[in-house]
Amino acid sequence: MSAREEVLARVRAALADGAAPPPVSRGYRTADRPPDLAGEALLELLVERLVDYRALVRRSSTAEVAAAVVAALGERGARRVVVPEGILPAGLDHLGAGIELVGDDPPLTPAQLDGLDGVLTGCAVAIAETGTIVLDGGTGQGRRALSLVPDYHLVVVTAAQVVAGVPEAVARLDPTRPQTWISGPSATSDIELDRVEGVHGPRTLEVIVCS
Amino acid sequence: MTRPVFLGMPTAPPGVGHLRGRRPFPEAAQAALGDAQLRRNLAKATGTIRAKRALVVGELPDWAELRAAGAALKDQVLANLDGYLVQLEEQVTARGGVVHWAGDANEANRIVAGLVEAAGAREVVKVKSMATQEIGLNEALAAAGIAAWETDLAELIVQLGHDSPSHILVPAIHRNRAEIREIFLREMGAVGLPAPPDLTDEPRALAEAARLHLRRKFLEAEVAVSGANFAVAETGTLAVVESEGNGRMCLTLPRVLITVMGIEKLVPTWRDLEVFLQLLPRSSTGERMNPYTSMWTGVHPGDGPQEFHLVLLDNGRTATLADPQGRSALRCIRCSACLNVCPVYERAGGHAYGSVYPGPIGAVLSPQLTGVEDNASLPYASTLCGACYDVCPVAIDIPQMLVHLRSRVVEAKREHGRLPSAEQAVMASAAYVMASPARWTAALRAARLGRLLGGRRRRISALPPPLSAWTGTRDVPLPPTRPFRDWWSRRERARRKQR
Numbered sequence: 001m002s003a004r005e006e007v008l009a010r011v012r013a014a015l016a017d018g019a020a021p022p023p024v025s026r027g028y029r030t031a032d033r034p035p036d037l038a039g040e041a042l043l044e045l046l047v048e049r050l051v052d053y054r055a056l057v058r059r060s061s062t063a064e065v066a067a068a069v070v071a072a073l074g075e076r077g078a079r080r081v082v083v084p085e086g087i088l089p090a091g092l093d094h095l096g097a098g099i100e101l102v103g104d105d106p107p108l109t110p111a112q113l114d115g116l117d118g119v120l121t122g123c124a125v126a127i128a129e130t131g132t133i134v135l136d137g138g139t140g141q142g143r144r145a146l147s148l149v150p151d152y153h154l155v156v157v158t159a160a161q162v163v164a165g166v167p168e169a170v171a172r173l174d175p176t177r178p179q180t181w182i183s184g185p186s187a188t189s190d191i192e193l194d195r196v197e198g199v200h201g202p203r204t205l206e207v208i209v210c211s
Numbered sequence: 212m213t214r215p216v217f218l219g220m221p222t223a224p225p226g227v228g229h230l231r232g233r234r235p236f237p238e239a240a241q242a243a244l245g246d247a248q249l250r251r252n253l254a255k256a257t258g259t260i261r262a263k264r265a266l267v268v269g270e271l272p273d274w275a276e277l278r279a280a281g282a283a284l285k286d287q288v289l290a291n292l293d294g295y296l297v298q299l300e301e302q303v304t305a306r307g308g309v310v311h312w313a314g315d316a317n318e319a320n321r322i323v324a325g326l327v328e329a330a331g332a333r334e335v336v337k338v339k340s341m342a343t344q345e346i347g348l349n350e351a352l353a354a355a356g357i358a359a360w361e362t363d364l365a366e367l368i369v370q371l372g373h374d375s376p377s378h379i380l381v382p383a384i385h386r387n388r389a390e391i392r393e394i395f396l397r398e399m400g401a402v403g404l405p406a407p408p409d410l411t412d413e414p415r416a417l418a419e420a421a422r423l424h425l426r427r428k429f430l431e432a433e434v435a436v437s438g439a440n441f442a443v444a445e446t447g448t449l450a451v452v453e454s455e456g457n458g459r460m461c462l463t464l465p466r467v468l469i470t471v472m473g474i475e476k477l478v479p480t481w482r483d484l485e486v487f488l489q490l491l492p493r494s495s496t497g498e499r500m501n502p503y504t505s506m507w508t509g510v511h512p513g514d515g516p517q518e519f520h521l522v523l524l525d526n527g528r529t530a531t532l533a534d535p536q537g538r539s540a541l542r543c544i545r546c547s548a549c550l551n552v553c554p555v556y557e558r559a560g561g562h563a564y565g566s567v568y569p570g571p572i573g574a575v576l577s578p579q580l581t582g583v584e585d586n587a588s589l590p591y592a593s594t595l596c597g598a599c600y601d602v603c604p605v606a607i608d609i610p611q612m613l614v615h616l617r618s619r620v621v622e623a624k625r626e627h628g629r630l631p632s633a634e635q636a637v638m639a640s641a642a643y644v645m646a647s648p649a650r651w652t653a654a655l656r657a658a659r660l661g662r663l664l665g666g667r668r669r670r671i672s673a674l675p676p677p678l679s680a681w682t683g684t685r686d687v688p689l690p691p692t693r694p695f696r697d698w699w700s701r702r703e704r705a706r707r708k709q710r
Contacts, residue, residue, distance in 0.1 A: 004312040007474065007525045010220060011293045014533035021286035027276035028486070049499065107513070110430040110464050130500035143514035144463045144505075148456065149430075167485040175446040175481040176306070178511045181488075181504035186456035189496065190365035190381055191388055191414040192252070193259045199364060199418050200425065201456025201503060 031171040035129065035164040042128050043209055046162055049131030053184030054197050056206040065156060065210045069120065070097045072154055072206055078117035082108065082150065084142025087122055104142055110149055118152030119202075124179075126157045127169045131184065133157065133207065134169060136177040144178055153182075153202040159211035221315065222582040223527035228316040228347040229375070230527075230581050232565015235588035240559035249385050249560050256384045257551045263497025264548060264602070270499070271489070280486045282606040285542035288444075288477045289532060295444040295477045296523065302447025306509025308519040315526045320351035322522050323436060323469055327357050330467045330518070332434040336425075338451060338458045339363035340438025341379060341545055342471045342524055344567040345580075348436070359436065360402075360428055362457035364421050371398040377561030377569065379547035380495055385560055388412040399424050425457065435461035435516070439472040440544065441487060442521075445480040448508045449521070452491060452501045462505045468516035473524050475532075475541040487544060490604035494546035527580030536615045540575045542605040547572075549599035549609060555592055564589060571599035575612045583619045584627070590616035 001009070029035055037045065043059075050057050060068035073081060074097070083101045095101060102108070102116060113119075122140035123133045133155050135141045147153055163169050173179065186201030197203065223230050232239055243249060268274050288295055300310045313319035327335055335352065337343065337359050349359045349370075361370040368383040369376050372394045376382030383391070395406040395417065404427065406420045437458070441450040449470060451458050462468060478484060492501040510519050532538045550556045550570030561569035566577035566586065574593055578586035590613050599609045643650070 002312070003314050003318055006314050007312050007523070007529065008293050008296065010314075010525065010529035011296070011474070011532065014220060014529045014538075015290065015292070017535050019290065019535055021290050022283060024280055024283040024287060025276075026280055028273040028280060031485075053498075053502075114426075114430060127500075132500045137511070137514055144459070145515075148459050148463055166489050167482075170482060170485040170488070175443060175448045175506070176508050178508075178514050179504075179506040180459065181500065181506075183498070183500035183502050185502070186454065187502050188364045188414075188418055188455045190363070190368070190383060191391055191417055193256045193381065193384075194414040196414045196418045199422055199455035199457070200362070200429065200460050 029165055029167065031167040034168050037128065037164045042162055042164060043159060043211060045164075046126055046128035046131065046157075047209060049128065050184070050207055053131050054187075054205075055131070055184050056204065058206070058208045060208050060210040062158065062210050065208060066095060068208050068210070069154065069156070070095055070099065072208065073097075073099055073118070073120075076118065076152055076154075076204070076206070078152055078154075080116050081118045081120050081154075082113065082116050082142075082146055083120045084140055084146060087120065087140035087156075104146060107143070108146075110145060113145060113149035116150045118154060119146050119150040120154045120156070121147055122156050122158075123161060125169045125172050126162045127164075127166060128162055129165045132166075132169070133182045134173065135180045135182065136173060137179075138177065144180055147180065147182075148201060151202055152204045152206070154206045154208070155182075156208045156210060159209075162209075220530040220533045221525075221527075222530045222585075223345075223580045224315050224317060225581075225585065227320070227351070228345050228526075229567045230345060230577050231585050232563075234565065236559075236563055236565070236592045237588060239563040239565060240555075240592070243560045243563045244558060246560075248387065250558060252385055252387050253557055253560055256378075256381065257557050260497055260551045264494060264551070265497075267493045267497055267499055271493070277486055277489055278604055278606055281490045281544075281604055282539075282542060284478060284483050284486060285475075285544075285605050286539070287479060289475065289538055289541055292474065292477070292532065295479060296474060298444040299442055299447060299477060300523075302443075302445070303509055303519075303521050306447050308447070308509040308521055311520060311522045313522055313524050313526070316346035316524075319346050319471060319522055319524050319526070320348055323348060323471065324352055324355040324357060326467070326469050326520055327352065327434050328355070330434050332357070332467075334358040334360065334432075335434045335436050335469075336360050336362050336428055336432040336461050336465065337366075338435065338437040338453065338461045339366050339382075340436070340471065341567060342438045342473050343436060344376065346471070346524065346526060348471065360425070362425050362429070362461060363453070364418060364455060364457075367421055367425070368394060371395065371402070375562065376567060378550060379545050379568070379570075379572075380550075381547075385562070388414060388417065391417055395420050403428065429457075429460040429464060432461070432465045434467045434469065435465040436469045436471065437461055439470050439476055440491065441484060442472060442477050443479075443481050443484065444477050446508055448481065448506055450484065450504060450506045452488075452504045454496065454502045456503060459503055459505055462507065463515050465516055467518040467520075469520045469522065471522045471524055473526075474528050475543075491544055491546055494544075494548040494602065494604040527582075530582070531576070531579040534579065534619075537575070537579050537612055537619075539607050540572070540579060540612060542607055543572050543576065544605060546604055548602040548604065552598040552602050554594060554596060554598075559592070564592065571609045571613075572607070575607075575609055575616060578616055578620075582623075583616060584623050587620045587623070590620055
């Protein structure tokens, strides 16, 4: 008997008592019954939660988002930045101001990514209650290595991408896409449970919330 | 008495992995209790994390409903585990992954070593994973001439210190900053980039040293080995939650990814992650969300590893599943909240449990994975205070299960033909006496005679064998002058007369 048949046979034998567990009750706040939060209050909660987990946050109007990006990169001193294909909103792919936007075609090696000053991406969805940004490799987000290897990650979030809680985000996302859920910069509490921001992932996460 | 069905189901084999201690719990705990530094580290760490957890759990108005849904979803998985495993296999395979099945630790280790060799690699980077610690994968790879680099900061501290983990979430909880600095200075140079000679014991400086030490290993690694927090049967999606980004590095940069996962880690549908991605981080690190969660489904062309292997591990899980009163231990999502609230864990530390699964969950899980004979002292490593059940995000009734496992330990000893222990003798006579109201009342009255043994200290400090096993370590309080049952029946008689 193969290991597969063996394990499955053991599982079936183990369940021979035929106990049927009760059905699952979803009494929690689901995507159909989300927290009562919208508009400016929703964005403010996102900003508060991002700041609480030590992300840098800027607010911007949609029209001025390119200027906000230039300002953020300028303050950081980031001159060579990788930008995935199709970044939105319009205007973000031609920044000028002495900033070199590096494309990922042909794909950059990890060592090349390591040599850049940062990465600029959009996102798929953002969760206000947990201060989470989700990337799913869609337009303007690139493959996973792009938002991982450079030490500085600048994300543009638009108001329409923001949801209140986790269930709404799960409902919007496609599980067959590669996903990275990001809540603040990389961190560790492994030494005496003292939180240190910045280990292997980008040590600085900056978010521009535009509306 | 009918023979329980779980007898005969293969358990995790001895001689491989880390599920059995060299010493019974009381003996190991005795040593830990003498270590003042360890007790200080533990008290500080568990106290901090308890407070953080309470705060973020309190923020959610629907925590109780999420917890009930989490428990019910896991029970659904367990009751239909064969179907969900086959569904997961179909989905992972359809999306370009390869699924392997391992009946025990030895099979899993052979599979992983074979895959690394087939990839032509002599080293792997590893994401922190309980399953690979459980099966002793690092040792098995070393025996095959393959170096495995732990990349989680705490696991790195443990590996460089030639030490073993003592907590599920923060494996180096028993080490303080000064000890960690010494380990880094002494050991890093032997296996890669040395620590800077002027390294301080600031956590920030220590984390920076780890970042530099591991950076090149990440950028050049060909093969990564991970565990998994969740696997979605419906879609074949795997999820790993973490904080540092070492997980993302391992799951994204290497060409080949090998994931070793216990067969109980499934959730039925994609939607169900909406429950567990709220329960896990708040229970585990006390955060609203952990910094990074990676999810992948098979192979994603042009993004991440282009070869993906999933190793499904039994290693005593089906033996656990076979006990209807013990199987809910398999709901566990390895958050470690029960460790942080446990008065026994806080004092004894993780090493005393002798297994990679310490604390209350370890006390119910390890004996079931190995068979209770091999971890017979663990079901007793608890005061049954119930704090572990209160914080468990999937509502595992650990205290009740501990009592059940204690009876299995007693049962197993009898099956092995050993002479009845003092405990068995006492339990057997207690059962005889308590089965009849007349015998029970008589016994309580007889106990009054015990007062004569008490003397002026009003404590009994030495009983004859076999009861001396109890009084060897503690006194027995004197029985009351009048048993409650006597008092009650007299009071009732008096009231009836008054009417």
